[in-house]
Amino acid sequence: MKFSVLGPAGTFADAAAKAYLATQPDSHVTFDYHPTFDQVYQAVSGDNIGLLPLENQLDGYVSATLQRLQTADVTEIGEITIPVDFGLVANVNQLSKINRIYVQFKTEGQCQKLLSKLPSVQIITTSSNMVSLEKFRSGEPGDAAIIPQSQLAEVSSALKLNNVADQLDNSTRFIIFKANPATAATLSKVVLSTNQFKAPLFITPATNDRPGTLYEILGYFAKVGLNLVTLMSMPTKAKLGVYSFYIEVSGNRDQQEEIFATLKELASNYQVHLLGYYAV
């Protein structure tokens, strides 16, 4: 089985994929690294799996992933959360001598305190933290990069700073997915390996321009005691102001029938795009 993740090897996505595999019984995989999320997403087909970041403790949802999920015909099969910390490397010996710094786009929002000390430094946005390191290695005098803290020991550089994320307590949640569409018919038969499940989905009302639309949607879950752990509104892109709701429902294995009955009821009034039903 091929496991597609953001590369080169050493990204947080890579660490998350390995942490996920450690929770799975005898999974034999070949890692398939890609430099952008889009390429990771495109690479997953057949029985293969992929991993994308969904949410960071400091910088919130990863909009690139949510936008894909909104229309994607995929099935999420699990999730994994790992701690995230960064280090800085520079090929000059003082922060004041840095001219350019390579920073992955989601990393920037997690290292604001450090970056605010470098107001005149040019930030070069990258697609992956290990791409930042590669660019730094082949860069020019005055270059710096923010890289995973775990890579700091591997790099020889004039300046190194440890733990440059805005706070030490920081983590990112990733989803693991397959390329086939999630259907209630198949997922309602899943036998959970733990006592708890999570079901991610998008709900799009025909119109939001009516009092109580969201209240009504949430009522379906509330009346059967299903716990909502995430609620986000995302533009449908069809028209300005038209949104769909990204929802994650959690429950225990005794509520398997309830969740699928609730989704069926919802589907008769709203567009429901189910993304998965997996053990957590």
Ligand SMILES: O=C(O)C(=O)C[C@]1(C(=O)O)C=C[C@@H](O)C=C1
């Ligand atoms: O570049 C990496 O190392 C990644 O795995 C990507 C990613 C992300 O985009 O969310 C993952 C975790 C961190 O929060 C920062 C970057």
